[in-house]
Amino acid sequence: MDIDTASPPLLERILDDLASQGWSVQPLALPAGLTAELAAECRRRHAAGRLARASVGRGSGQLIDEAIRGDHIQWLGRGETPATDRYLDLLDELRVALNRELFLGLEDYECHFALYPPGSFYRRHLDRFRDDDRRTVTTVFYLNDDWQAQHGGALRIELPDGEERDVLPAAGTLVVFMSGDFPHEVLPASRERLSLTGWYRRRGSGPL
Numbered sequence: 001m002d003i004d005t006a007s008p009p010l011l012e013r014i015l016d017d018l019a020s021q022g023w024s025v026q027p028l029a030l031p032a033g034l035t036a037e038l039a040a041e042c043r044r045r046h047a048a049g050r051l052a053r054a055s056v057g058r059g060s061g062q063l064i065d066e067a068i069r070g071d072h073i074q075w076l077g078r079g080e081t082p083a084t085d086r087y088l089d090l091l092d093e094l095r096v097a098l099n100r101e102l103f104l105g106l107e108d109y110e111c112h113f114a115l116y117p118p119g120s121f122y123r124r125h126l127d128r129f130r131d132d133d134r135r136t137v138t139t140v141f142y143l144n145d146d147w148q149a150q151h152g153g154a155l156r157i158e159l160p161d162g163e164e165r166d167v168l169p170a171a172g173t174l175v176v177f178m179s180g181d182f183p184h185e186v187l188p189a190s191r192e193r194l195s196l197t198g199w200y201r202r203r204g205s206g207p208l
């Protein structure tokens with residue numbers, strides 16, 4: 001991503017991590033100003049009643065079950081605000097790099113704002129649907145200033161060796177992982193928890 005000045009650059013660090021271990025956690029991945037604009041936009045949409053209870057499952061099997069997940073979401077489209085378009089542009093740079101370096105054949109990106117009210121959570125799950133394996137790489141970008149461990153709300157990722165990694169949802173942290181390989185959960189928090197969650201998808205293999 002062209003705004004990054006760290007060495008090695010952000011895209012390279014993400015690609016190296018994905019190639020070697022299948023997941024990557026990058027603090028302060030985007031400029032603080034953009035992160036703040038995205039957080040404000042998420043709050044504005046929530047205040048305007050534009051975020052809806054998230055459902056679980058797919059197609060006609062969708063249902064709202066707060067014992068599984070309690071977040072509120074809104075899918076992002078192009079042309080909504082400069083900040084969301086900038087975000088989608090940056091994430092598209094990552095898509096192109098993933099295809100060029102790791103030959104993943106990612107065709108598109110779907111992404112939503114998510115707001116977890118205090119006390120809500122998302123139980124352990126995989127991001128790949130049983131009947132649809134197009135979701136290939138997951139991204140989560142956090143929007144929460146001054147997040148402390150005692151606020152809870154960690155993303156808990158289960159690694160192949162059974163170890164767990166907890167990631168705090170601190171503003172600017174970007175998490176990327178292979179969607180089919182890492183069961184994960186969102187632990188309950190004592191404060192509101194905002195993020196942008198998305199998936200790079202491949203072309204479908206079977207009839208859908």
Ligand code: OGA
Pocket residue numbers: 114122127140154155169184185186195197
């Ligand atoms: C999801 C998810 C993780 C997070 O939306 O599928 O796992 O940390 N989100 O918000």
Ligand code: MN
Pocket residue numbers: 125126127184
């Ligand atoms: Mn998930």
